[in-house]
Amino acid sequence: MIPKTMHAMLLTGHGGVEKLQYSQTTPTPEPGPGEVLVRVTATAKNNTDRKAREGLYPTKDKGEVTSFQMGGSPTLTFPRIQGADVVGHVAAVGAGVDEARIGERGLLDFNLYADERRDINLTPDYYGHGADGGFAEYIAVPSDQFHHVDNSDLADAELAAMGMCSYQTALHMLTSARVKAGERILVTGASGGVGTALIQLCRIMGATPYALSQADKAEALLALGAEAVLDRSSMGSFTERAKKVTGGHPFDAVMDLAGGEMTNAFIDAMIFNMKDRADYPRLSIAGASAGNLSEIMWTRVYLYQVQIFGVSHGTREEAEQLIAWIRGGQLRPVLHAAFPLSKLHEAERYFVDRNSNYLGKIVIVPDAQWEEHGAPFALSASPEAN
Numbered sequence: 156m157i158p159k160t161m162h163a164m165l166l167t168g169h170g171g172v173e174k175l176q177y178s179q180t181t182p183t184p185e186p187g188p189g190e191v192l193v194r195v196t197a198t199a200k201n202n203t204d205r206k207a208r209e210g211l212y213p214t215k216d217k218g219e220v221t222s223f224q225m226g227g228s229p230t231l232t233f234p235r236i237q238g239a240d241v242v243g244h245v246a247a248v249g250a251g252v253d254e255a256r257i258g259e260r261g262l263l264d265f266n267l268y269a270d271e272r273r274d275i276n277l278t279p280d281y282y283g284h285g286a287d288g289g290f291a292e293y294i295a296v297p298s299d300q301f302h303h304v305d306n307s308d309l310a311d312a313e314l315a316a317m318g319m320c321s322y323q324t325a326l327h328m329l330t331s332a333r334v335k336a337g338e339r340i341l342v343t344g345a346s347g348g349v350g351t352a353l354i355q356l357c358r359i360m361g362a363t364p365y366a367l368s369q370a371d372k373a374e375a376l377l378a379l380g381a382e383a384v385l386d387r388s389s390m391g392s393f394t395e396r397a398k399k400v401t402g403g404h405p406f407d408a409v410m411d412l413a414g415g416e417m418t419n420a421f422i423d424a425m426i427f428n429m430k431d432r433a434d435y436p437r438l439s440i441a442g443a444s445a446g447n448l449s450e451i452m453w454t455r456v457y458l459y460q461v462q463i464f465g466v467s468h469g470t471r472e473e474a475e476q477l478i479a480w481i482r483g484g485q486l487r488p489v490l491h492a493a494f495p496l497s498k499l500h501e502a503e504r505y506f507v508d509r510n511s512n513y514l515g516k517i518v519i520v521p522d523a524q525w526e527e528h529g530a531p532f533a534l535s536a537s538p539e540a541n
């Protein structure tokens with residue numbers, strides 16, 4: 156029986172966590188033609204939830220409070236249910252969708268694609284922003300974007316931790332920069348959702364990932380697949396430190412989630428010996444955790460032929476490739492902890508004021524699903540809490 160109303164966390168406007176209000180009477184969505192209704196069991200948190208809430212997506216005027224509006228006009232309206240990386244079970248289907256899908260567990264490709272094109276996504280927008288997302292008990296989404304994943308060794312919360320917001324972005328960073336087997340790749344923000352995805356994806360592609368992170372995360376990052384870990388607490392003599400771990404070679408490409416004043420150092424570490432390179436220096440940027448402004452001399456960029464790629468989300472083809480790797484067991488979840496939906500405020504604060512040694516994702520589980528899908532991954536159940 157599908158209830159007429161559901162519990163959901165509503166974003167009521169731009170601002171602090173107080174703008175998130177827990178509702179017990181939100182109308183349950185109905186699946187339209189070509190859609191499935193999903194009973195949500197786990198939704199991963201992403202930085203974009205906070206940035207969209209705080210209006211931190213300026214593209215022109217510094218200080219502008221705005222959100223994604225790649226299609227020309229803002230798509231975020233209030234109240235909005237956030238949460239992009241949704242896992243759950245099909246509870247009902249809309250017209251034209253095979254009823255055999257009912258009961259299937261799946262993972263959502265989080266994009267609101269503007270068209271049917273499979274190889275390009277020019278106006279990225281997503282569930283949890285331009286349409287309601289997964290911080291709720293139910294969500295209605297296109298059937299072809301809810302991908303069946305029945306791997307029995309993956310709990311629902313773990314599958315959510317491999318959501319497309321991080322993994323598709325990571326893959327698109329690598330494909331944009333034409334990363335190839337054998338290349339040395341610097342991954343910044345390495346312990347985060349995108350960074351941990353990048354490290355794994357580099358290994359799948361045969362490239363060698365070097366992580367920029369913090370000393371107390373080094374062991375976990377090496378276990379995940381990083382070749383070496385460089386400490387970001389002091390960026391002095393970065394190129395010299397990089398040379399020590401690469402055997403004196405420049406990085407072939409940098410996958411940058413940090414930005415800010417660090418970007419120049421990343422370019423240095425690619426261009427110090429152009430004769431030792433087989434391809435142009437490439438910088439993919441998909442985040443700006445260290446700052447939204449970088450001062451880079453254009454002469455450095457064009458004389459050294461540095462290719463810069465801005466990356467947001469990815470394509471249908473990339474989402475399907477990632478689902479195939481998940482089904483094949485080639486990717487593994489990096490799940491830090493789960494929180495119940497009613498405690499989303501607490502999860503938001505924890506996410507921002509994170510402890511050290513925190514790797515990967517936070518997952519939110521509807522309270523009614525908590526015992527089965529959330530409790531095994533609660534913070535109190537993690538070794539760090541004991």
Ligand SMILES: NC(=O)c1ccc[n+]([C@@H]2O[C@H](COP(=O)([O-])OP(=O)(O)OC[C@H]3O[C@@H](n4cnc5c(N)ncnc54)[C@H](OP(=O)(O)O)[C@@H]3O)[C@@H](O)[C@H]2O)c1
Nearest residue numbers: 202324344345346347348349368441442443444445467468
């Ligand atoms: N363009 C897109 O489509 C897209 C999609 C997803 C995410 N993003 C953006 O990509 C970035 C990373 O996202 P995420 O989900 O991986 O975030 P996350 O899980 O919060 O991880 C961010 C990581 O950045 C590093 N970091 C934090 N503060 C830093 C600072 N001041 N200087 C340098 N590094 C710092 C930390 O890693 P270490 O401690 O290991 O250095 C942290 O774990 C965010 O800016 C996010 O908004 C963009």
